C-alpha cells in the first residue's frame with residue numbers, strides 16, 4: 034500500500050481545520066497507509082546555533098532523521114494547519130526546519146539545490162478567521178508551503194480552505210466546513 038504522511042498542525046480541541054481534514058484523511062485511508070504526525074505540544078526545537086554545530090559534525094537526533102526519511106519516502110503528504118498571523122503556526126515552521134535535512138529531504142550539487150522526496154502531491158488544508166483567500170498577497174502560508182515543496186521536491190500543491198470563519202454565524206461556519214469537505218473529497222478521488 035502507498036504511504037501518506039498527515040502533518041496535523043491544528044492546535045485546538047474544537048479545530049475547524051481538523052473538522053475538514055478528518056473525513057478527508059479517513060477517505061484517503063482507504064487507499065493509503067496513513068502516518069499521522071501531531072504537532073500540538075510535540076516540542077520540536079527551533080534550529081539554533083547549537084543544532085547547526087551538531088549538524089556540521091554529522092549529529093542529528095536519530096528520531097528526527099528517521100522521521101525525515103519517512104517523509105522523503107512518502108507518496109503523498111497532507112498538512113492541516115489553521116491560518117495564524119497571516120501564515121501558519123510556528124510549530125509547523127519549526128517542524129519543517131527539523132525535517133529539512135541535507136541528503137535526506139533535499140540535496141545540492143555545485144550549482145543548485147534539489148529535492149529528494151518521492152511525494153508527487155501535497156494537500157494543504159486550512160481555515161482563516163478573516164476573509165482572505167488562497168493566493169492573495171496577505172495569505173503567506175501557501176507561498177511558503179509551495180516554496181518548501183520545491184526545495185524538497187514534493188510535486189503539486191493543492192489547497193482546501195474556508196475563510197471568514199471568525200466573522201460568520203455558527204450556521205454559516207458549519208456550511209463552509211461542509212463545502213470544504215465536499216470539495217476536499219472530490220479532490221481526494223484523484224489525489
Ligand SMILES: Cc1cc2nc3c(=O)[nH]c(=O)nc-3n(C[C@H](O)[C@H](O)[C@H](O)COP(=O)(O)O)c2cc1C
Nearest residue numbers: 045048049050115116117118119160161162163198
Ligand atoms: C493565534 C492565532 C492567530 C490568528 N491569526 C490570524 C490571522 O493572522 N489572520 C486570520 O485571518 N485569522 C487568524 N486567526 C483566526 C484563525 O485563522 C481562525 O479562527 C481559524 O478558523 C482557526 O482554525 P482552527 O479552528 O482550526 O483552530 C488566528 C487565530 C489564532 C488562535
